[in-house]
Each structure stands twice: as structure tokens, then as C-alpha cells.
Amino acid sequence: MSREWRIGVAGLGVVGGGLVRFLQERPGFAPGGDTVRLVGVTARDRDKPRGADLSGVEWFDHPLSLAASPEVDLFIELIGGAEGVARAAVTAALKLGKPVVTANKALIAAHGLELAALAERTGASLHFEAAVMGGVPAVKMLREGLVGDDVISIAGILNGTCNFILTEMERTERSFAAVLAEAQRLGYAEADPTTDVGGFDAAHKIVVLAALAFGGAPNFAAAEVEGIQAVELIDIRLARDLGYRIKLIAEAAGSARGASVRVAPALVPLNHPLAQAGGALNALFVEGQRVGRLYIQGAGAGAGPTAAAVAADIADVIAGGRRPVFGRPATELKPLPSLERDRQIDKAFLRLMVRDEPGTIAAISEALAKAGVSIDSFLQRPVEDSGHVPIVLITHPATEMAIDDAVTHIASIPAVIERPRSIRVART
Numbered sequence: 001m002s003r004e005w006r007i008g009v010a011g012l013g014v015v016g017g018g019l020v021r022f023l024q025e026r027p028g029f030a031p032g033g034d035t036v037r038l039v040g041v042t043a044r045d046r047d048k049p050r051g052a053d054l055s056g057v058e059w060f061d062h063p064l065s066l067a068a069s070p071e072v073d074l075f076i077e078l079i080g081g082a083e084g085v086a087r088a089a090v091t092a093a094l095k096l097g098k099p100v101v102t103a104n105k106a107l108i109a110a111h112g113l114e115l116a117a118l119a120e121r122t123g124a125s126l127h128f129e130a131a132v133m134g135g136v137p138a139v140k141m142l143r144e145g146l147v148g149d150d151v152i153s154i155a156g157i158l159n160g161t162c163n164f165i166l167t168e169m170e171r172t173e174r175s176f177a178a179v180l181a182e183a184q185r186l187g188y189a190e191a192d193p194t195t196d197v198g199g200f201d202a203a204h205k206i207v208v209l210a211a212l213a214f215g216g217a218p219n220f221a222a223a224e225v226e227g228i229q230a231v232e233l234i235d236i237r238l239a240r241d242l243g244y245r246i247k248l249i250a251e252a253a254g255s256a257r258g259a260s261v262r263v264a265p266a267l268v269p270l271n272h273p274l275a276q277a278g279g280a281l282n283a284l285f286v287e288g289q290r291v292g293r294l295y296i297q298g299a300g301a302g303a304g305p306t307a308a309a310v311a312a313d314i315a316d317v318i319a320g321g322r323r324p325v326f327g328r329p330a331t332e333l334k335p336l337p338s339l340e341r342d343r344q345i346d347k348a349f350l351r352l353m354v355r356d357e358p359g360t361i362a363a364i365s366e367a368l369a370k371a372g373v374s375i376d377s378f379l380q381r382p383v384e385d386s387g388h389v390p391i392v393l394i395t396h397p398a399t400e401m402a403i404d405d406a407v408t409h410i411a412s413i414p415a416v417i418e419r420p421r422s423i424r425v426a427r428t
């Protein structure tokens with residue numbers, strides 16, 4: 001027998017507004033004959049236009065009262081933030097045994113285990129497909145599609161704002177600051193861009209994906225996070241001369257014992273699919289022991305794609321399939337411990353600025369040898385007007401500690417005018 005699901009939506013911004021419009025256009029979207037009806041909404045400003053007809057939909061002054069309303073069967077949180085009203089309202093709905101759908105990666109990365117345990121205690125379900133990669137079904141792929149495999153590693157581009165900025169820096173040969181200012185004008189970047197350009201948004205997402213991939217609970221504290229603020233145009237140009245493109249890569253490798261989870265700028269070969277994913281696109285590689293390498297790419301943000309992901313979660317709630325939130329019971333989940341950083345062995349891109357003096361190249365080679373690092377490729381650019389010479393080299397694979405040592409030794413050479421810039425070459 002078909003039934004009607006009464007839906008409450010908290011947050012009517014980009015995602016919430018998109019979802020409300022979608023629900024009104026396609027109330028019968030879920031397979032199986034059940035329908036959905038938007039019965040309640042909440043946001044900060046009641047008078048803001050939402051691009052949807054909200055007459056007949058009850059306005060709630062607080063997300064908590066919407067979450068707790070007996071009129072609401074399914075609570076949808078699209079406010080955002082790891083703490084505050086979003087966390088309180090999701091907790092309240094789960095305590096009442098109500099299914100919850102959220103797009104809030106910060107919340108899931110910070111409190112995923114606690115919320116999963118609560119959902120299991122009360123028999124509620126918690127869904128967050130839209131939290132990672134927007135319209136691209138990365139969560140379902142890892143939790144459901146790959147349940148029969150053992151994931152070895154995941155790596156991808158998970159923040160559209162950073163990808164847009166890096167793409168535009170290369171395309172228009174402009175600085176980070178200039179492109180960021182344009183992205184803010186166009187609405188691609190927030191007024192306070194730290195969450196995006198500092199790598200934290202990508203870190204929230206990779207932490208959630210790592211939990212699903214390796215059978216643990218999200219452990220944001222164990223993630224290493226570096227943003228794109230220090231990427232200079234000269235690095236982008238020199239990387240390209242050597243056949244690479246700089247991307248903000250979020251990656252995790254490991255097993256149920258733990259994972260190394262990191263977000264940092266990295267060089268990707270120009271012909272690699274991750275290098276081809278330009279603009280605001282998101283992309284992800286997954287390597288499984290049995291299925292081998294999988295690649296998905298698409299719109300990681302925006303009203304349409306993200307509302308479609310929320311709708312897919314609503315359809316799951318309606319279908320009634322019961323799956324543990326992170327693929328296995330919360331009682332078995334432990335925050336994934338961090339695997340040792342000095343085990344990482346990668347090639348590195350080192351960019352130096354030196355004075356045009358004889359013997360400098362020999363001194364650099366000596367410094368690298370002292371650190372036990374050898375050179376794979378080397379490029380010296382013409383002397384600049386300042387009299388300085390840009391030199392760039394790609395090392396053979398070495399531990400991060402060895403690369404750090406090499407940077408320190410090179411920085412102490414008198415003709416080297418600034419500490420070398422080191423960027424890892426992605427292992428993809």
C-alpha cells in the first residue's frame with residue numbers, strides 16, 4: 001500500500017531551496033508509489049524569496065521545533081555547520097526515531113559516530129549522500145556498491161572552489177589572490193573562504209569517505225590538511241613545463257587498522273583524468289582489491305545536483321532498506337587511527353629560486369645526496385630580470401622526512417634566496 005511521507009526541511013539556501021523546488025515539481029519521484037509532501041520549513045529569514053511556492057507549508061521559527069513536530073515523518077537538515085542548531089536538530093530527530101537526511105559534511109565528519117550510534121539505538125536512519133561530491137553518488141558507491149570489496153585507496157578532487165581557482169590561475173595566468181577575488185564576486189567562493197581554500201571542506205569529505213572505505217568512524221583530528229593559499233603561479237607554470245598540473249588532492253589509504261588521510265596540493269600528470277577535471281568539477285578515484293580502479297566525476301555542488309542527491313536519500317528512506325550508517329554497526333566502529341606519516345614515499349616537486357652563481361647546481365646536488373634523495377627530472381629557467389634563476393626538479397620517490405631534510409639542506413646554501421617550495425607528486 002502506498003503512503004505519503006511528510007517532510008520537514010531545515011535550511012532554504014542553495015541546497016534547501018533546490019530541494020523544495022524539486023519536491024514541488026516531482027512529488028512522486030520515489031520508486032514504489034509512495035509520495036512525499038513538504039509540510040514544514042525553517043530558515044533564518046521568513047521573508048526571503050525562495051523561488052518556490054511555500055503557501056500551505058508551515059513555517060517553523062526554530063529547526064528544533066521542526067525536527068520534533070509530530071507532523072513531520074522525515075527530517076532534512078540543510079543548514080550546515082558541525083555544531084549549533086544543525087547538530088541539535090539532527091540529534092533531536094534521531095532521538096525521536098525519525099529518519100534524517102543531511103548534506104552536512106562538517107557535522108558527519110565531526111560527530112558521525114555519535115549520530116550513527118544514536119540512530120541505531122532509536123531505530124532511525126541517517127543519510128548523507130549530498131555531503132560528499134554533491135550530485136555524484138560517492139557515498140553509495142563506497143557503502144553499498146563496494147561492500148564486497150576491500151578498498152585500498154581513494155583519491156580525488158573534492159572541493160569545487162579550489163579546483164575552480166587553480167584552473168583559472170593556470171588558464172588566465174593570474175595570482176591566487178586575483179582569482180579568489182573574482183571567484184568571490186561570481187559567488188563561487190564565500191566571503192570568508194578559509195573553509196574551502198584552507199582545505200577543510202575537502203578534509204571533511206575525505207574523512208567521511210575514508211570511514212566508509214575502511215570500515216571505521218570519521219576521525220577529522222587525524223587528517224593532515226593543507227590548502228591552496230601558498231600555490232603560486234610560478235609553481236603552476238613550472239609544473240606544466242614538466243608535464244604536470246597542480247590540484248588540491250584529498251586522499252586516504254589504509255585498511256581497518258587505520259588510514260593516512262590527507263588534503264594537500266599535489267602534482268598530477270597532465271594526461272591523468274584528475275588533471276583533466278577542470279573548473280568546479282569534483283572527481284574521485286577508488287582502488288579496490290577486486291574491482292580494481294574506479295573513477296567518478298561530476299558536479300560537486302549547486303542546487304540541482306545536490307538536491308538530486310538528497311532526493312536519492314529520501315528514496316532510500318522510503319524504500320525502507322536498513323543499512324548501518326557507516327556500513328557496519330556503530331558499536332563495532334572506532335575512529336580510524338592515523339597511519340605513520342613517515343611511511344609515505346612519494347616523488348616531490350621542488351622549486352627553488354637561486355642567484356646566478358657558479359657552483360650552485362653542484363651544491364644543490366650535494367644537499368639532495370646528503371638527504372638521500374635523487375633527481376628524476378630537472379629544469380632550469382632563464383635568468384629573470386631580478387638576476388634570480390628559477391630551478392625546478394622532480395625527485396625520485398622518497399620519504400617525506402627525506403624530502404623535508406633535502407629542503408632544509410638546500411635552504412642553507414648561500415645562493416638559494418628563499419626556502420624551496422615542495423609539492424608532492426600524487427600517487428594516482
Ligand SMILES: NC(=O)c1ccc[n+]([C@@H]2O[C@H](COP(=O)([O-])OP(=O)(O)OC[C@H]3O[C@@H](n4cnc5c(N)ncnc54)[C@H](OP(=O)(O)O)[C@@H]3O)[C@@H](O)[C@H]2O)c1
Nearest residue numbers: 011012013014015043044045078079080103104301302306
Ligand atoms: N551549496 C552546495 O552546493 C552544497 C553542496 C553539498 C553540500 N552542501 C551542504 O549543504 C548544507 C547547506 O548548504 P547551502 O549551500 O545550501 O547553505 P546556504 O545557502 O548558506 O543555506 C543555509 C540555510 O540555512 C539557514 N540557516 C542558517 N542558520 C540557521 C538557523 N540558525 N536556523 C534556521 N535556519 C538557519 C539559512 O537561512 P536564511 O536563508 O534565512 O539565511 C539558509 O536558508 C551545508 O551543510 C553544506 O555544507 C552544500
